[in-house]
Amino acid sequence: MSRVPIPRHYGLDWLRVAAFAILIVYHVGMVFVPWGFHAKSAHGADWAILPMLAVNAWRLSLLFVVSGYASRALLTRAPGVGGFLWQRTARLLVPLAFGVAVVVPPQSWVELVTQHGYRGGFPSFWVHDYFRFGRLGGIVLPALNHLWFVAYLWLYTLVLAVAVMAVRWRGAQAAFDRLFAGPALLVVPLAWLVCIHAWWFPMGYETHDPLHDVMAHLSYLPAFLFGFALAGSAPVLAACVRWRWPAALLGIAGYGFILAVELAPDGEAPRWLYPAYGAAHAVQQWTTIVALIGFAERHWNRDARVRQMLTEAVFPFYLVHQTIIVLVAYWLIPAGLSGGVEFALLVAATVAGCLLFYIAGRRIRPVRPLIGLRPLPHPVHRAMP
Template sequence: MSRVPIPRHYGLDWLRVAAFAILIVYHVGMVFVPWGFHAKSPHGADWVVLPMLAVNAWRLSLLFVVSGYASRALLTRAPGVGHFVRQRTLRLLVPLAFGVTVMVPPQSWVELVTQHGYTGGFATFWTRDYFRFGALGGIVLPALNHLWFVLYLWLYTLVLGLAVLAIRWQRAQALFDRTFAGIGLLVLPAAWLVCIHAWWFPMGYETHDPTHDVMAHLSYLPAFLFGFALAGSAPVLAACVRWRWPGAAMGIAGYGFILAVELGLDGNAPRWVYPLYGAAHAIQQWGTIVALVGFAERHWNRDAPVRHILTEAVFPFYLVHQTIIVIVAYRLIPANLAGGAEFAILVTATVAGCWAFYLAGRRIAVLRPLIGLRPLPHSAKAAS
């Protein structure tokens, strides 16, 4: 494939930062909704589901699109595909191993203590029970939890490396440009997602177990590959700009239908509604992604002094944020605060804790690879 460097797309950087900011608030919301989570507030409320569903359909698919775009930029700067895959493996699997070993155990311990009657302290759990490579209280340990995204990103990177070696990429890129530079940008991916959510897996859910998660792979791997091809396609980026308002209308219409079902049927939808609900989910998912990429290309593709530190901080934030949420939620349970106060404390504590984790880790050379940051240059190491 072409080695022409892909210029940095500041608009997609801003999208990535915004998506992870939404992720923090979303995971705080998981403490209050009736869905399963590692720590639950005694002040949960059904209505919290409604704002969660405004972003639930598209937030992760958008991250895979942006990750695919960034992978194309990294590959064009690498000496070869093998070097690219090795570098991505180090940048992803080292933080994944660190996260599973250090970041995730407090989440599993809180879940076992609060929901499954586990009586041991955290030290006992971490040294005796966590690395059992089996189930405890119905929870498989050691656990991936929120770090499934990092594992999937690595697996898709391997698929991408094989695809680049096997496919005549110039022809594939030309086909991509012809297919998605027009109305096909809105119609074809949306139709594929309708098949997934309305036909093959109506009201299905992701398992985040890579060996038993067909629905997620059918959605996220194409999104990742789409982002990779998008990075080399000026015509499709232009189409995203051209179709951004229809995409936004699709996203609003899809969410509007979901909202009507949730409010009108009080969460007890008959089975005949499932395909329609899934189709609305798919339309909301893809329409919103096209709209956001279009707005990022048209209006947000400009740099700012704070962008560099925010884009660097995203991965460390992602590694630690859910652990902070779960621990703080657990500590707040005895306080019996109002739900609004709990939410405010959780958001504030999570953002502050993430910044502390990032700012401390970035200064210590040995910690940087563990939290997903590039190693310091030799001169910077000496200064540190």
């Protein structure tokens, strides 16, 4: 494939930062909705699902598209496919191992204590129970939890490396440009996602177990590969700009249908409505992504002084944010605060804790690779005159 460097797309950088900011608020929201989570507030409410569903369909697929785009840029600067794979393995698996061993355990402990009657303290749990490689209270330990995204990103990087070596990429890129520069940009991915959500897995759920998560792989791997091809395609980026407003309106319509079903007085959706609900989910998922990429290309592709710091901070924030949310929620449960105060404190504490984690970690040379940051260059020692 071409070794021409891919210019940095500041608009997609801003999308990535915004998507992870949404993720923090989303995971705070998980404390209050009736869906399963590691820590639950006494102020849970069914209505809290509605704003969550505004982003639930597209937030992760967008991150995989942006990750695919970034992978193309990294590959053009790497010393071959093998060098690219080695670099990505170090940047992804080292923080993944650190996260599973050190960052995630408090989440599992809080869930066991608050939902499964576990009576041991955290040090005892971490030393004696966490690394059992089995189940405790129905929870698989050690746990990936939110770090499944990093594991999947590494797996998709492996697939990408094999594809780049096996496919005549110039021809594949030309075919991508021809196909997705027109209305097929909306139609083809949308048809695929409708098959997933309305036909093959109606009202299905992701498992976040890489060996048993077919629905997620069918959705996220194509999104990742689409982003990789998009990085070398000016015509498809132009098509995203051209279709951004129709795509945005379709995304809003898909969310509107989902809202109508959720707000129906009969409660749970009848089984015959599952395919239509899944189709609306698919519409919201893909068209929102196309619209956001179009707006990023047309309006947000410009740099700012804070962008470099924010893009570097995203990975450390992602690594630690859910553990902070779960621990702070656990400490707030006995305080008897109102739901609104709990939510505000959780958001503020999570942002502050993530920022402290990033600022402290980036200054310590051995810690940087553990939290997903590039190693600092070694200082050059000049000889004394």
